[in-house]
Amino acid sequence: MGEMKNTVAVLGAGIVGVSCALELQRRGFDVTVFDRLAPGRETSYGNAGVIARSSLMPFNHPGLWSSLPRLLKNQSASFRYNPRFVAKNLPWALKFLSNTRTAVFHETTAALDALIRLSTQEHRRLLCEAGAAHRLRTSGWLFLYRSEESFLGSQLSRDTFAKFGIATQALDARELAQLEPHLKPLFPRALWIQDSLSVDSPGQVVEAYARLFVARGGRIRQASIGGLHRQGTDAWRVTEDAGTVHEASRVVLALGPWTKEFAKKSLGLSVPMAFERGYHMHYRAAGGASLGRPVYDTGGGYVLSPMEQGLRLSTGVQLTDLEAPKNLAQLDLAEQAAREAFPIEDRLEKEPWLGSRPTLPDSRPIIGECPGHAGLWLAFGHQHIGFNTGPGSAALLASMMAGEACAFDPAPFRPSRFIG
Numbered sequence: 001m002g003e004m005k006n007t008v009a010v011l012g013a014g015i016v017g018v019s020c021a022l023e024l025q026r027r028g029f030d031v032t033v034f035d036r037l038a039p040g041r042e043t044s045y046g047n048a049g050v051i052a053r054s055s056l057m058p059f060n061h062p063g064l065w066s067s068l069p070r071l072l073k074n075q076s077a078s079f080r081y082n083p084r085f086v087a088k089n090l091p092w093a094l095k096f097l098s099n100t101r102t103a104v105f106h107e108t109t110a111a112l113d114a115l116i117r118l119s120t121q122e123h124r125r126l127l128c129e130a131g132a133a134h135r136l137r138t139s140g141w142l143f144l145y146r147s148e149e150s151f152l153g154s155q156l157s158r159d160t161f162a163k164f165g166i167a168t169q170a171l172d173a174r175e176l177a178q179l180e181p182h183l184k185p186l187f188p189r190a191l192w193i194q195d196s197l198s199v200d201s202p203g204q205v206v207e208a209y210a211r212l213f214v215a216r217g218g219r220i221r222q223a224s225i226g227g228l229h230r231q232g233t234d235a236w237r238v239t240e241d242a243g244t245v246h247e248a249s250r251v252v253l254a255l256g257p258w259t260k261e262f263a264k265k266s267l268g269l270s271v272p273m274a275f276e277r278g279y280h281m282h283y284r285a286a287g288g289a290s291l292g293r294p295v296y297d298t299g300g301g302y303v304l305s306p307m308e309q310g311l312r313l314s315t316g317v318q319l320t321d322l323e324a325p326k327n328l329a330q331l332d333l334a335e336q337a338a339r340e341a342f343p344i345e346d347r348l349e350k351e352p353w354l355g356s357r358p359t360l361p362d363s364r365p366i367i368g369e370c371p372g373h374a375g376l377w378l379a380f381g382h383q384h385i386g387f388n389t390g391p392g393s394a395a396l397l398a399s400m401m402a403g404e405a406c407a408f409d410p411a412p413f414r415p416s417r418f419i420g
């Protein structure tokens with residue numbers, strides 16, 4: 001490759017951007033990553049750290065309709081929405097709901113399964129290469145059910161896990177107590193997803209991946225990017241807010257939830273993305289209690305993950321504007337529910353963390369070259385599972401950019417679903 005032809009500017013240093021940088025570097029590209037913050041400080045910092053095969057179930061699955069009347073009451077810890085946001089984004093909401101169709105569900109679960117399997121393999125390799133393997137837990141994760149009925153209501157999920165050969169084990173209260181002895185006896189049933197990994201600090205994992213990229217000769221520039229323009233036929237100009245301009249033959253847009261506004265402002269592209277915001281707070285376990293794995297209290301609507309910083313309580317979805325002020329009602333409810341389930345002490349931080357899951361109407365990310373914009377590559381929209389699927393997305397994108405065969409058919413992730 002010629003000198004300029006070989007250069008790639010990756011915009012965004014979350015798990016997706018950093019993973020893309022590593023995969024492109026591995027294929028001989030000369031890569032510079034740009035982020036206004038240090039790597040892994042935004043959405044990729046605050047998530048629950050779960051890398052699970054069960055995450056192939058999208059939020060908009062065919063069973064969503066039966067829980068919709070409850071969710072629309074706007075009172076649960078698992079789901080809140082701002083009616084004005086929904087009205088403003090009605091086409092997104094209608095598409096999201098129409099994608100509960102069985103045919104789309106089959107396509108999405110198969111596509112996400114392939115992406116998750118590749119990502120799991122890539123995470124395992126990267127964690128070793130980056131010296132971060134000590135952060136990995138292989139103890140799976142647990143779905144907890146507060147009643148027999150709610151366990152029975154999860155039949156579609158369990159059938160789907162079985163269809164894809166995902167290792168799970170249904171537990172009764174006694175078996176659950178053996179696995180997690182410090183959980184309170186609140187759950188008559190649980191499902192142990194054994195085909196699942198987790199890490200004790202997703203932010204530190206992204207930092208370790210970024211250090212690996214730099215150790216291998218990659219460059220990371222801490223700068224806010226204000227503009228992106230085509231320069232002639234085979235180059236792009238990336239403009240920092242401070243004015244410095246960089247040229248690259250290709251660009252990867254991996255700005256997570258900020259991609260929507262950036263793509264509109266810089267390129268006039270409309271991306272149908274909504275923001276499924278979520279909060280987290282850390283706690284110390286009381287009285288020497290501990291958890292061996294993340295747990296998802298399906299009735300309480302929260303995930304509790306053992307992290308380096310303490311037990312991380314993360315909330316369900318708040319569908320609203322990216323920059324709307326914090327609303328702590330969901331976190332308060334989730335904390336109340338978590339206290340019923342597990343002995344936790346006071347909050348460890350004054351301010352809860354807030355992040356936004358960037359979600360497209362079919363719950364699949366966009367991975368590929370942008371129609372009508374040669375050399376502009378897209379990698380965003382990873383909704384609830386971007387920490388998990390960042391490395392697999394990167395492997396697909398890098399294979400396509402290098403003109404290699406992909407590990408599997410990338411068509412379900414093609415940008416032309418929504419762009420061009």
Ligand SMILES: Cc1cc2nc3c(=O)[nH]c(=O)nc-3n(C[C@H](O)[C@H](O)[C@H](O)COP(=O)(O)OP(=O)(O)OC[C@H]3O[C@@H](n4cnc5c(N)ncnc54)[C@H](O)[C@@H]3O)c2cc1C
Pocket residue numbers: 011012013014015016017034035036037039040041042043044045046047048049050051223224225226254255256257258262276277278279280314315355356357358380381382383384385386387388389
């Ligand atoms: C509460 C919660 C729990 C979650 N739990 C899980 C989980 O257990 N497992 C899982 O797989 N996923 C989980 N997720 C989802 C996951 O965190 C996201 O899908 C993923 O982090 C998205 O990564 P990203 O790299 O696309 O975005 P980000 O990590 O947000 O990266 C985008 C980067 O772009 C930078 N940026 C933006 N604009 C500019 C600009 N103009 N100039 C320069 N830089 C810019 C930002 O600083 C940021 O670093 C969870 C999300 C939330 C909110």
